[in-house]
Every structure is written in C-alpha cells, then in structure tokens.
Amino acid sequence: MNGHRVGAGTRERLYASTTSTYDPHNDLDLIAIECALNGEPAQLTPAEKLHAARILDSRGHTDKEIGRRVGCADTTIADWRDNDWNPSSGKPKMPRPRRPEPVCGEPRMYRRHLKNGERCDVCRAANAAADRRNRLTGSRKEKVG
Numbered sequence: 001m002n003g004h005r006v007g008a009g010t011r012e013r014l015y016a017s018t019t020s021t022y023d024p025h026n027d028l029d030l031i032a033i034e035c036a037l038n039g040e041p042a043q044l045t046p047a048e049k050l051h052a053a054r055i056l057d058s059r060g061h062t063d064k065e066i067g068r069r070v071g072c073a074d075t076t077i078a079d080w081r082d083n084d085w086n087p088s089s090g091k092p093k094m095p096r097p098r099r100p101e102p103v104c105g106e107p108r109m110y111r112r113h114l115k116n117g118e119r120c121d122v123c124r125a126a127n128a129a130a131d132r133r134n135r136l137t138g139s140r141k142e143k144v145g
C-alpha cells in the first residue's frame, strides 16, 4: 500500500466523557484522559492514569498496550486490576534480587577499583583489552563462539 485516502478505513476514537471535560469530584482532566486513551501524549495524574487504564481494560486492550498509553508498567496495570481498580495493592512489592558481586576482570569491578582508588592488574588488563576491542570492532564485549 503506498497511499492513504483520507477517511478510509475504520477509525475509532475513545472518549472518557462526551458531556464534560473535567470531573471535579475525582479531580480528573477528562481531555488528558481522552488523549491517553487514543495513544496521544498526555500528562496524567496517578488518578487519571488509573481511570484511563480502567476504560482501556474494559475495551479489551492488553496490559502492555494500556501501560504504553497511560505511561505505566504493564505489571502496574495488572496490580490495579487485581486490586479492583484501586491504586495501592497493599501487599509489599518484592525487593529486586541483588546482582551478584562483581569479580576481578569485569567492568563493574574495574569501576569499583577506580572509585576506591585501588590498583588491580587483572581488571586493568581486562579493561585495556575491552578498549582495544572497542576500537577494532565497535563493541567492548568479547565475541562469543
């Protein structure tokens, strides 16, 4: 297809409301919500994001698509739905698993040595080799295989 006829195809615009632009009871900017519903950039408050997510969910959009439109992680959308569309789920979030401690020869350990003013030949050699690779191949990563 190399052309687009104006007005061709099905186009559907979602509306948060067809009668008002603002919900004073819940402090919702319905125009901003309407923009988000239709995938247009919008600055939303947390309450507006939740409202928009609820509408998109009722229209059968995926969590990922909802998250993209309202500016949240898809896991946040799922949390809201699990919590009957209330903001906080009450259950504490699982802490992220800590990364394993770096060992000598890894970039993270080299940077740690630098920060602490330490000298380590293993890390220096690994960093110099990475620099050489970067100049030759454009990547600091060692080729695998």
Ligand SMILES: [Zn+2]
Pocket: 103, 104, 105, 109, 110, 113, 120, 121, 122, 123, 124
């Ligand atoms: Zn080291």
